[in-house]
Amino acid sequence: MLSDQVQKEIRGELEHYPTPRAACIEALKIVQKHERWVSDEALQEVAALIGIAAAELEGVATFYNLIYRQPVGEHVILLCDSVSCWLTGCEKIRSGLRERLGVDYGQTTADGRYTLLPMACLGNCDHAPSLMIDEDLHQDLTPEALDGILEEVE
């Protein structure tokens, strides 16, 4: 069941658009903001709320890789693996994270704290390698710097 709060926010969003389907990305983001990810049930309910077919909403949801259709941890780490970051050593950061958290791309730590995902360019190439944890950007990374960053999150 979508919470009252989620429903209210989606209804509010619907008012901004002449055609309800235009609000579908925002609606998915609202669900994700509250639930961290979009479950099958939530997807069906959002589709009903907007008045579009579930298949249509699923097409949108799965097109965007930042709409999560599988459960993610409390914090999502987006490690950039695009050109600049790759040149400047994102693979080392990846192994650094693997050592510290025991997870690779697409995995969530056993305690449900972190999910690690690859990201194609954070738009921060001048400070590569970069990663993002939730809303926070971390740049000019070295493997050593990871300890501090993770501590900050905790």
Next chain:
Amino acid sequence: MRIRILVDGKSFGVKQGDNLLHACLSNGLDLPYFCWHPLLGSVGSCRQCAVKSYDSEDDQEGRMVMACMESATQGCRISIDDPEAVRFRAQVIEWLMVNHPHDCAVCDEGGECHLQDMTVMTGHDHRRYRFTKSTHRNQDLGPFINHEMNRCITCYRCVRFYRDYAGGEDLNAFGAHDRMYFGRQSDGTLESPFSGNLVEVCPTGVFTDKTFKAHYTRKWDLQTSPSVCVHCSLGCNTLLGERYGEVRRVLNRYNADVNGYLLCDRGRFGYDFVNSEQRIREPHGRQAGAAAGEDLDQEAVLERCASLLKTDNSLVGIGSPRASLEANFALRELVGADHFYSGISAQEYELEGAVLKALREGPVRTPSLREVESADAVLLLGEDPTDSAPMLALALRQSVRQQPLREAMKAGIPQWHDSAVRGMIQDRKGPLFVATPVATALDDIATEALRAAPDDVARLGLAVAHVIDPQAPAVGGLAAAAQALAKRIAAALLSAERPLVVSGTACGSTVVIQAAAAVATALSVARAQTEVDPPLLFLTLSECNSLGLALLNPKPLAQLLKSGGKGVGGTAVVLENDLFRRAPAEQVDALLEGRSLVVLDHVPHATTERAHLVLPAATFAESSGTLVNNEGRAQQFHAALAPAAAIRPSWSWLRGAHAAARPLEAPPVSLEDLRNACAAATPELAEVWTPAATAEQTQTLRYAEEKVPRASFRASGRTAMHAHLNVHEPSPPADADSALAFTMEGFSSPDGQLIPSYWAPGWNSVQALNKFQSEIGGEQRGGDPGVRLIEPRAAGPSCYPDAAPAAYAARDGEWLVLALPRIFGGEELSNGSPALQERTPEARLVLHAEDGRALGLEDGDEVEVSAPGCSLRLPVTLLDDAVPGVAMLPLGIPGKGYLALPLRASIRRAPA
């Protein structure tokens, strides 16, 4: 306008404005493609159709363009063979194949796969990719469609057909880049009634026919024949495939005027009744008074026929709207025109009468389905064609695009440029007004949808006619809202270029049919003095040969039953018909009482059970014959297999029986002779069925005295097929009834109506059709099958009824019960197919939600429906989008026999 273009230095004539791919294919050139489809237009996404285009005579370099995305212009110069273009296309297929499994050998598409054909055509024969392929989980998509996602090449055709063309919502493209997935949001049955077309639209083995899989045979091993769908009145053209005496599948047979490239799911998956265990396979006799009977051999049968038929010089014959024209005619010959009765109910007879009157006497032309697609304003009265004549609904879905399409064309966007056209027209739709007693599947595209009882639907129609032509009867006491709606409809129809009115017998109301004819007549009066195209009137009928039977002028069955058969002889011959579906049981009993009964049919039913002699009739799959569709188009179907020994086509039984009983009167005839006799005796047929025309169907004149083989030249196992019975290969069954042969040998490149399957060198998939068309999307070479029998009268008398019916007034405690057609479960023959049975929903009475609440009902509760001669118990569905005081009863509930719908009944909650 025709222009000329240069392809690799050779000059070709093409239609100006066609895209280059279309132009090349129309000229028989081989150019590979995937995302383009003649029905769906171009999106330019697969990059497979790349060619070199040169700007001028001096341009030596050229540039790569996608042929499907460029218009042909006068004198333009392109190259398919340019080495760079050739390399480019090979590369495209190489990357499309990166994730493709190497499973052709176990793939149902193998051997008739567009991807295989294109891969061979581009010359890509070596895989360099050495990494893992992406794989997917397949979905269970219900009884019709098998899903194997790993084979996808992301051409998007499936969703473009399913969503954009057919209006389906439950199939989509998911994910992005190389994780694309085409399917449903979750496992479950594909809901669109046109889902079967995915089998042919998808160029790979992702979507394949699940019913075919259950008895799979490679395309080249199927014995195939051109046929006509028998599951509704539209007469879509089909290709039947047979192996080992079983019908294995139905594919589309192209007919530019009728069904084009498509079929509905009833037509595609309804065939399995032919293979049913229930089939009547032996002649069966029962002495009068005896409870059980015995199987008879051929000789005994004809003797029994002779004795039954000879003794009686006034036999009575009851024809059938699902039997061929020839069979009905043979029956009429046997019993005499005076004793030939129509095998349809009293209501149906009246409805058909109204349709026939409009067709024969009205000034308005009945369009083909193709013309329906191009209508640009539509008024639909009374029924939902999605259930009664499915392909009509699909055609109407295209008609609402016409007006917005014109805007796109005015803006200079070619019609084939699908993405640009859709981008421009967005959700805009042309006018489609729907007035029916219950929600329809077309409401989503309707400009306005009115719910009203049939009499009120008719009143609305007549009000529209009156607005257009004041000579049409005025409708008294019409509510202001209805009057205003009538004005809006009239305005939309009057301002359209090709207005169309649609109705039919499924709504069970002659006044609605008359009203539809009145609107069309009014439009033709209003447009008579102008240059614009005349309006169109499309009326559906109930069965595949309803119109063919009517052309033979049978007397009404009701008349026979009312008299209890007084004055007619002691033997009744019933052709492919269950009388207990057509009339009240008491009346049928009274007729059969004390009479001998001969029944010809292929499935057993209440009437065959009463028969003294049952003759096993061939189905459409084992016989050749003619059906006349609702448009008045006579079309031939040809047997895909020879009937088993004891089974004969009905016409042949009837002629045989006739000859046995009265040899002098009925010498043996061929099907061709019978057709000629039928033409001579039927005014509508006389002109089109000339002896030369009928000879083409059955004789070999056309192709240098050779017949057309039904089996492909690479059919395998012919010598082994019967080896478990006899090592000597039997000679193939002869077929005197068509110009096709049950062999591999003969004239293998037929055209027109005798094409048994689509194949051309290098083109093994259904898209080999390209090679059989005079122009892509146009007529077939040799002409499209079928001839139209009825054209409007030049200046016909007006088709207006004298007055409008009174408005429907619901009475307390009484409901008007109407028949509700259903695409699955609503038609006698296809009901025998297991896949369709799986899709048949529980039969429920549809009531308006308020009526339901007043009765204290909830969705799914059981009710009792009672009326004189009718008592039923079934669950209800409550709908807001229905009419209070009107109840809808699904057609074809097994075991429920005949119901004289529409009827007035009381409804109450069923006691527990």
